[in-house]
Amino acid sequence: MTLLELARGPALTVALTVFVAGTLWRIVRLASRPAPRDLSVPRVDAAVTGALHGIVRRFWPHPRFGAKIGFSVFIGYLYHIGLAVIVFAYLPHIAFIRKLIGIGWPALPAPVTYFAGGVTMFALIIALMLRLTDPVKRLLSRFDDYFSWIVVFLPVATGMAAFDTATGFSHGYIAVHLLTVELLLVWFPFGKLMHAGLAFWSRGITGAKYARRGALP
């Protein structure tokens, strides 16, 4: 079995299994925690709209803090959008997803996604520098923060390296690229990358809680 066959076969199966089962486990375990009903009389009966407001409002910083955290948020947006473009708008990735789940969509031109890859790597490096140099971020950082950074950075870097403008894709690089993506999938349920989904849940809880009080923190 070649490295590419391993990456496309058993390694992918294992990674997807861990990704799906681990993510479900984490969600089910969180959902199974007790959630006592709030018996106070709400000021406004607006739990659903409050949750939605809480989710949407936090996509950008509260106006009072824009100046303080704006740069960090901007860098975050750069790599989040960059990653989305790479994963969902690059033709080979769309083909890969179509093969997995049977759904596809039109792709952006390759140079655009390649540019997005460059921007993403740049933004990720800046984000890491911020984490290493900012005293607050450095104090808070754990293994999860650095390892999550690595498992996000590696697929972008190997993906860009895999594309040889002169000769097309190198099979060796593709195998390594696939294995790094599989590492990301395996790590996803265990660390902070789960915030991709938990952000909505967490924001929604607070949005609903404070909306019934008539407050909007």
Place this chain on the structure above:
Amino acid sequence: MSVESNRPGPERAAAAMKAFVRDFTREAAVHMDACIRCGYCAEACHFYTSTLDPKYTPINKLEPFLHAYRRTTAPWAPLARLLGTERPVTISELESWQELVYDACTMCGRCTLVCPMGIDIAALIGRARHGMFAAGLVPEDLRAAAERAETEMSPLGATPKVLKERLEWLVDEHDIEVPLDLPQADVLVTLSSIEIMKYPGSLVALARVLAHVGESWTISTKGYEATNFGMLSGNRDWQRDISERVIAAAIACKAKTVVLPECGHAYGALRWEGANVHGAPLPFAVLHISEYLASLVGSGRLRLKPLNKSLSFHDPCQVSRRGGASRAPRKVLAALGVELRELGDHADAAWCCGGGGGVVAVKRADALRRGAFRIKMEEIDAAGAELLATSCANCRLTFDDGQQFHKWDKAMGSLLELVAERLEA
């Protein structure tokens, strides 16, 4: 010295852990799991902003609580225990975090404003205090105040006997009427011990306003104290007992409404947590005094003479940002006809005065609190209003202390007292 703190260290740590686990509800678990450790919350915290010490980053104040969560309850806790990645929380770790949980957090909730995940850090601190109390790790002055609230009905010694004497004196001195222990009244009025002992003018103002609108009201010597130091200290049982006294008094006099005094955390304790500790919806409405005054303005019962001055209003965090009642005092101020000069950060975004969450009761936190108070001073100086007002006696106490310490030329007033001074004949 508390009973809890006399036990051996491992026993205390185990007690803390047991209390922590009880507090790992779905909300707490999702919030702790969602944290991406971005550190933005630091920028919202008056203690971080005034010291620039990273240890005051709000989410960092929860570290032992987070440890306990990851070891016992988090989705991957079994794996963490198997691999040894999360050590058991030790008593020395908890001891070293006591300052951050009690002295350096007013539970003002400003950090939630900036959190991209919407984590309610203030609520998590409130939960973490339960475990700290169980381990005997409450600052002694705060614990003693809470114990007095439990056993004597007041954290500051305003026992029923003291209250009666105080009210008798005020009735004689100020020619007011205070209906005490009526068997039936529409409104049960509650007080803050800080008002009873330090700001009796608020009690006089209250009686005058209620007489002006012809309210059917009473104060019950069985349930008058609205502050809840049980909640602030982290003792769940004391929190319930203190709330239940007011609830029982309100039910006994068939009150339709309980009016809470100028106190921030009293609002959170009864308006938003009262029903939950009682175990059933409360059979009466709960209004903060600023909401009550606003309702009187709205119904036209409160007639005020205009006050032609400029004024800045300090929002008590538990009433405005965490309580949802930031419009009420502004409605009252509009009725007073003042020129409202809002502070740079106000209403939901207001800076805390630094004394909430029981911090003002912790003597060793004085230096930290007074440092953070400078933020408020600078904002108020920049607004340049002639008058200051708030609707929290605890905030007022913090302002008085800050004024004295910093030799500041501004004095904080009471919204209620301002209203009472401007009643139309």
